[in-house]
Amino acid sequence: xxxxxxxxxxxxxxxxxxxxxxxxxxxxxxxxxxxxxxxxxxxxxxxxxxxxxxxxxxxxxxxxxxxxxxxxxxxxxxxxxxxxxxxxxxxxxxxxxxxxxxxxxxxxxxxxxxxxxxxxxxxxxxxxxxxxxxxxxxxxxxxxxxxxxxxxxxxxxxxxxxxxxxxxxxxxxxxxxxxxxxxxxxxxxxxxxxxxxxxxxxxxxxxxxxxxxxxxxxxxxxxxxxxxxxxxxxxxxxxxxxxxxxxxxxxxxxxxxxxxxxxxxxxxxxxxxxxxxxxxxxxxxxxxxxxxxxxx
Amino acid sequence: xxxxxxxxxxxxxxxxxxxxxxxxxxxxxxxxxxxxxxxxxxxxxxxxxxxxxxxxxxxxxxxxxxxxxxxxxxxxxxxxxxxxxxxxxxxxxxxxxxxxxxxxxxxxxxxxxxxxxxxxxxxxxxxxxxxxxxxxxxxxxxxxxxxxxxxxxxxxxxxxxxxxxxxxxxxxxxxxxxxxxxxxxxxxxxxxxxxxxxxxxxxxxxxxxxxxxxxxxxxxxxxxxxxxxxxxxxxxxxxxxxxxxxxxxxxxxxxxxxxxxxxxxxxxxxxxxxxxxxxxxxxxxxxxxxxxxxxxxxxxxxxxxxxxxxxxxxxxx
Numbered sequence: 036x037x038x039x040x041x042x043x044x045x046x047x048x049x050x051x052x053x054x055x056x057x058x059x060x061x062x063x064x065x066x067x068x069x070x071x072x073x074x075x076x077x078x079x080x081x082x083x084x085x086x087x088x089x090x091x092x093x094x095x096x097x098x099x100x101x102x103x104x105x106x107x108x109x110x111x112x113x114x115x116x117x118x119x120x121x122x123x124x125x126x127x128x129x130x131x132x133x134x135x136x137x138x139x140x141x142x143x144x145x146x147x148x149x150x151x152x153x154x155x156x157x158x159x160x161x162x163x164x165x166x167x168x169x170x171x172x173x174x175x176x177x178x179x180x181x182x183x184x185x186x187x188x189x190x191x192x193x194x195x196x197x198x199x200x201x202x203x204x205x206x207x208x209x210x211x212x213x214x215x216x217x218x219x220x221x222x223x224x225x226x227x228x229x230x231x232x233x234x235x236x237x238x239x240x241x242x243x244x245x246x247x248x249x250x251x252x253x254x255x256x257x258x259x260x261x262x263x264x265x266x267x268x269x270x271x272x273x274x275x276x277x278x279x280x281x282x283x284x285x286x287x288x289x290x291x292x293x294x295x296x297x298x299x300x301x302x303x304x305x306x307x308x309x310x311x312x313x314x315x316x317x318x319x320x321x322x323x324x325x326x327x328x329x330x331x
Numbered sequence: 332x333x334x335x336x337x338x339x340x341x342x343x344x345x346x347x348x349x350x351x352x353x354x355x356x357x358x359x360x361x362x363x364x365x366x367x368x369x370x371x372x373x374x375x376x377x378x379x380x381x382x383x384x385x386x387x388x389x390x391x392x393x394x395x396x397x398x399x400x401x402x403x404x405x406x407x408x409x410x411x412x413x414x415x416x417x418x419x420x421x422x423x424x425x426x427x428x429x430x431x432x433x434x435x436x437x438x439x440x441x442x443x444x445x446x447x448x449x450x451x452x453x454x455x456x457x458x459x460x461x462x463x464x465x466x467x468x469x470x471x472x473x474x475x476x477x478x479x480x481x482x483x484x485x486x487x488x489x490x491x492x493x494x495x496x497x498x499x500x501x502x503x504x505x506x507x508x509x510x511x512x513x514x515x516x517x518x519x520x521x522x523x524x525x526x527x528x529x530x531x532x533x534x535x536x537x538x539x540x541x542x543x544x545x546x547x548x549x550x551x552x553x554x555x556x557x558x559x560x561x562x563x564x565x566x567x568x569x570x571x572x573x574x575x576x577x578x579x580x581x582x583x584x585x586x587x588x589x590x591x592x593x594x595x596x597x598x599x600x601x602x603x604x605x606x607x608x609x610x611x612x613x614x615x616x617x618x619x620x621x622x623x624x625x626x627x628x629x630x631x632x633x634x635x636x637x638x639x640x641x642x643x644x645x646x647x648x
Binding site for chain 2: 076080081082083084085203204205206207208209211212214215217218222235236237238242243244245261319322323326
């Protein structure tokens with residue numbers, strides 16, 4: 036059950052990872068990241084190459100941080116045993132059935148066999164995998180592999196779940212299905228409490244997430260609720276009756292969306308042209324202000 | 332103008348026809364929206380002649396694209412959905428070569444490549460070989476290359492796949508600017524992108540156009556059918572597919588009539604999209620149910636003392 040979204044669950048302090056060497060496979064560095072993970076859904080957003088994947092992998096224990104710590108609150112234990120990581124394209128062991136895979140996972144994570152069996156049955160039912168539960172992993176299609184990865188997370192008794200761009204390749208209906216699964220799942224007893232989700236879709240962040248972490252060049256630029264991210268742009272956002280093509284002023288933005296004949300503008304221009312009327316800020320505006328504010 | 336007249340399209344390999352006797356006219360810049368597998372890419376590819384089996388006539392600016400789409404390739408510039416690029420060329424070499432192949436002089440092609448690279452903030456990676464660049468850079472490079480060609484139509488399949496929010500904005504702004512002096516047809520599955528050309532949106536589902544009109548009207552279509560269920564009343568999640576979680580434990584549901592303890596809310600374009608798909612996908616069930624029992628489905632869809640919202644919207648599923 037997702038409990039009070041105000042309570043912090045995990046404290047990350049001055050987390051740093053500076054990989055050496057060059058090449059394509061090199062991870063992006065993460066520098067001095069300090070933040071709290073709260074219960075509920077937290078989006079991790081930022082430009083390409085900001086270090087989102089590195090951050091998630093550090094938290095998952097797949098990389099060893101060069102400095103810094105990740106501790107649970109309030110008991111100050113290491114997080115590694117209580118975290119589950121779902122990559123963008125989860126795989127499945129080709130010769131192992133989903134049921135067999137989940138069973139091994141549960142037992143390795145210290146469940147007793149009888150408990151594991153019933154929990155696996157629930158997980159398979161919840162993720163709609165009963166029909167393929169006893170087929171070898173190589174026959175699963177990508178959607179089923181994703182469902183299997185979700186079931187695996189649930190079987191592991193994780194406290195925190197990390198998703199790396201889970202919905203990047205999905206169309207809206209499948210994306211909806213993903214969020215429905217998460218919702219259903221977070222209402223089960225004994226389910227993970229915090230969900231960290233890397234995403235590039237700010238509309239999705241606005242629609243489903245409680246909190247947001249903005250990352251740029253390996254540093255945390257913003258942490259807080261989605262609503263307060265939007266408010267970073269308060270006083271700078273307007274509706275304009277005509278399109279604004281002003282490339283000279285850095286803070287003028289032509290938004291690509293518009294409603295009817297109005298165009299959304301984010302501008303520091305003073306005085307404001309008389310035809311512009313104020314509008315409520317969106318997380319998109321807040322995101323842009325957060326990143327640009329630093330650049331200048 | 333792009334025209335499809337009585338077109339049937341399909342692939343050799345599967346033998347499945349995606350479009351049967353399909354007709355459509357696109358005069359101005361338009362967004363083609365639809366779920367995966369609805370035929371968006373096929374429609375785009377049919378203009379440039381990538382598909383083997385085409386019956387019917389496809390015209391681009393009154394000219395038939397012809398067998399193999401030779402005319403289509405001449406008058407349209409196409410960005411495929413996949414990022415296939417020569418690995419050993421640098422971004423700048425690729426863009427310049429594309430300009431040369433389209434008949435520009437070497438100097439002007441270099442100048443144009445530079446200009447479009449600046450607009451897409453590609454200048455930092457101009458000297459990097461394609462095998463070493465990120466997929467976001469590849470996407471931008473492909474789009475830059477297509478924009479370089481002074482064709483009458485720009486056909487873009489999934490313009491922003493793999494791009495970060497800033498990259499999405501750059502690309503969509505560029506497409507908007509391009510639409511001032513040529514036609515742009517964007518195929519996308521992201522509802523948020525329909526706002527690039529809000530004046531015309533085509534919603535494609537299984538090879539059929541199920542909505543054609545300005546973007547806000549899609550949202551209006553769901554007026555009175557989108558409801559917010561407060562956290563206290565949520566209980567168990569609905570068993571059908573047409574709901575979505577909102578922040579703070581509430582959920583949003585799509586229904587014909589307002590269920591008890593739900594509050595009507597203003598639909599967004601995305602809500603309009605889901606409502607349109609819901610109507611199309613539940614239609615066969617309704618028709619089947621209608622033949623079984625005349626009042627059954629009507630009652631389920633409209634009665635005010637509704638079944639609890641967690642029940643399925645139609646019978647016979």
